[in-house]
Amino acid sequence: GINAEYGLFNFFRKERKGVKSVSLSIETAPTVMATKDNNKNSKVVQRREEGSGLCKAVPSGDTVVLILQSPSAGGPPPEKEVTMSSLSAPKPAHWKGAKDDEPFAAQSRDFLRKKVIGKVLNYTIEYIVEGNNNRVFSYGTLSLNGEVLNNTVVSEGWCRVKPPTGKNVRQDTQDLLNLSQQAESEAKGIFGKQTENSVRKFVNLTPGATQKLLAHTHQGVVESVRDGSSLRVSVHANGQWYEPLVCLAGAQSPVFRFDSATQDHKPEPFAREAKFLVERLLLHRDVQVTLHGVDKQQNAFGTVLFNGKNICEELIRSGLAKFVQWNAPASSAEAWKKLESDAKAQRLRIWKDEAAHVSRSPAAPTGVAIGVPFEGKVREVQGGGSIVVEVGTDRKVLPLSSIVAPRFLSIKEKESGKDDEPYAHEAKEFLRSRLIGRKVTCTLDYIRPRVEKKIDKPELPEKPFYTVLVEKQNIAVKLVEEGLATVTVHRKDDPCSPNYDQLLQAEAKAKQKGKGVHGKSDAPTKPLDLSKDPKGAKKRFPFFERAGRQAAVIEYVFNPTRFRVVIPKERVIINFALSSLRPSEDEKILAASTQWTRDKLHQRDVEIEIEAQDRGGTFLGYLYMKKKYFATSLVELGHARISGPNISRLRQSTELQTLEEVAKKEKRGLWHNFDPEEEKRRLQQEEEEALKAASTKKEVLLEVTEVIDGCSFYAHFLGEDHKRFEEINKEIAAAEHPLIDPAALRNGTLVIAQFSGDGGWYRGKIEGQASPGQYRVSFIDYGNSDVVPLGSIRKIDPKFSSVPPAAKECHLAFIKTNPVDDDYGREAALTLRDMVWGKQVVGHIEYRSGNTHYLMVGDPESEIHVNAYLVHQGLARVEKSKASQSHTNAVATKLREEEERAKKSHIGIWRYGDDDDDEY
Secondary structure, three states: OHHHOOOOOHHHHHHHHOOOOOOOOOOOOOOOOOOOOOOOOEEEEEEEEEEEEEEEEEEEEEEEEEEEOOOOOOOOOEEEEEEEEEEEEOOOOOOOOOOOOOHHHHHHHHHHHHEEEEEEEEEEEEEEEEOOOOOEEEEEEEOOOOEEEHHHHOOOOOOOEOOOOOOOOOHHHHHHHHHHHHHHOOOOHOOOOOOOHOOOEEEEOOOHHHHHEEEOEEEEEEEEEEEOEEEEEEEEEEOEEEEEEEEOEEEEEEOEEEEOOOOEEEEEOOHHHHHHHHHHHHOOOOOEEEEEEEOOOOOOEEEEEEOOOHHHHHHHHHOEEEOOOOOOOOOOOOHHHHHHHHHHHOOHHHHHHOOOOOOOOOHHHHOOOEOOOEEEEEEEEEOOOOEEEEEEEEEEEEEEEEEEEOOOOOHHHHHOOOOOOHHHHHHHHHHHHOOOHHHHHHEEEEEEEOOOOOOOOEEEEOOOEEEEEEEOOHHHHHHHHOOOOOEEOOOOOOOOOOHHHHHHHHHHHHHHHOOOHOOOOOOOOOOOEEHHOOOOOOOHHHHHHHHOOOEEEEEEEEOOOEEEEEEEEOOOOEEEEOEEEEOOOHHHHHHHHHHHHHHHHHOEEEEEEEEOOOOOOOEEEEEOOOOEEEHHHHHHHOEEEEEEHHHOOOOOOOHHHHHHHHHHHHOOHOOOHHHHHHHHHHHHHHHHHHHHHHHHHHHEEEEEEOOOOOOEEEEEEEOOOHHHHHHHHHHHOOOOHHHHHHHHOOOOOOEEEEOOOOEEEEEEEEEEEEOOOEEEEEOOOOOOOEEEEHHHEEEOOOOHHOOOOOOEEEEEEOEOHHHHHHHHHHHHHHHHHHHHHHOOEEEEEEEEEEEEEEEEEEEEEEOHHHHHHHHHHHOEEEEOOOHHHHOOOOHHHHHHHHHHHHHOOHHHHHHOOOOOOOOO
């Protein structure tokens, strides 16, 4: 059992030689100091018994706690608390809730404590008191090597003798009274003159007082042991008495956790054994305490030495504590780490059921072991708390250990009206500017265990966390120091960063200086995103055109010639494309070219110069990387081709054309199968097919007025009917419209209503009542809707109601997208809007169903086929309808080919494989 394992009784047996052993017959008292209950419910039982035990604790000057040699049913051995009969010592602080000592309580206890702690005492029990709650208190005589301690403490004046009751006084009691009278006459112990040192007055340990105690070694006494790695120690410093709870630096033992169901503290496996070991070696011993710092919960952690030895070493060696690197003394870290490894190898106690090596965990990346550094190159900063590092041919996502950075919210979270957390952009930019493209040294610190799902919290999978060093500096510490992240609040037994103390110090500095998230001023406004606001982008084009070359950051690479760009100086995000360049249409070549471009540009500092803008709000111009015109590299390596009517106006056009000819001859990139004759035949064939298709289908020019989802929209068909509609619209805007009887406002009623967006009057149809005095109105000439108050609804003139609705209900032919409440459905809708909004596009009506027109839509400006592009990006799937299955033209075939490519590439809705069911 644990008694033999700890070797506690080897010397105990030697001390007991010749001492008569008596078996115990009373219930063992609790480990903690018992209250002497002398109320009317107490029962005094005369019972004489003898024995011996190792003195573990001295709660007061008249009481000891002994460890007995009797066998225990596993766990720590039994204990007995014995109070010297007929004596009363002053009570120290915390006795029945007292804040301060009674006079001379500390001196009385110290006298007995220094004399007996850790030694074998003989005891003779004279009687016991059975109190409430089955509490048992033992009273008798204690002796040490033949010295009767009852007599000793009285003769030295550290205990009073209780007045005897009755006429007959026992001789031993009379002897005690005589010794007490002599001590009083000599003013010994408690009979001496009281001074300010006679009473210890404890003060609360404020954060300021804790700071004064740090980094200094203090003499103290261990007053209590909460668990194997948490001790309460009394120290006298700066003229004050303190009693800090000290968490041992470098070790974490099992603890006693509060169970809300039973309202009790339940021990984790081996928590009782760890606590016993520390009590056996340190409780009520003189120790040297050095506080090193405070953790996130303001708990002090430090080193506790007894006779020059650190208890952490014994805890770790015995398998009763885990090694904690972040706050361990540097001089002991390697030795303690080895002790832990040895304990694990032997499966001692807490390591009894230790799982196999961490590399077997599904969360542990292949080839990465805890504590073993590896090098890589930073390819992406995902946010303030995680980066993507390229290691060889593999790319790993590395969350930073023990920090919480401000977060970018998901699309679903933003739909509820929330926004990115303050300083999320600044934290990401801090890491990007210091890490992107640089070599770093990374170390896997720990793997967070799986967290079960709770009512208010989602399930969390296993997750690895890393320390990342750039030029030997911990980037997480720098991030926290700037106030752009906070330190994770770990539980005592949670794994954490080995540099946790540095993170805490950095956070304290940031708080003191009021930096970042700790500041009182408002957070910087996030960049204005013009990439999703074509109208806003168009308004700002003249400014950017005049700005000339300006610094920018590539936020995302869509393909080799199209990017999302941040302009830091203006704090805006824009869509940017290279003038007169087009990427390959071959899927494999496009993927390789895009990856090459991402490796060169993603999240890198560049310069851009804007010269034009397309109808979708995308800015067109030139891009420079390290002062070099980037288009030359794209064309030279065959990642892009020159295209467009204004090639002669293109900057460095002669050089680009020369480079393109070289790329064609050497069959680089998109020119890998280039054949001049075959190219001519292909272009001629495409032209003929286009003419043939145009002759069999109705082609219309469209202006989209409302996007419903990723493949449904309303549009104006431009032509003579549209001109007539524009005239009607002008008449409606100029006319005076009479008020309408509310009783006539039924579903389907045509009205004239005022749109809240621009205050204009338009034809509408009542769709229902939203609330008293408010009606839902759909505007039949545009396809949008609004909630309109009764005062903004008018009666429609018959000459206006007889004109058919101008907004035609349209659907992209042969494809379907997810609903807009799905992430990919929303992205599809936004992509469709970006491609068709604010411009004239061409539509081929493939077929009609009721009032819905099913079209193939193309943008003549960008030469993009909208239907195919959505399928190509994994944002739409080919519809399994009779029309699609029976359609055999080249366009439908192309759609099916694009879908297969998207599936194989696992992009968009195909990210997790072929999910082509009818869920949507």
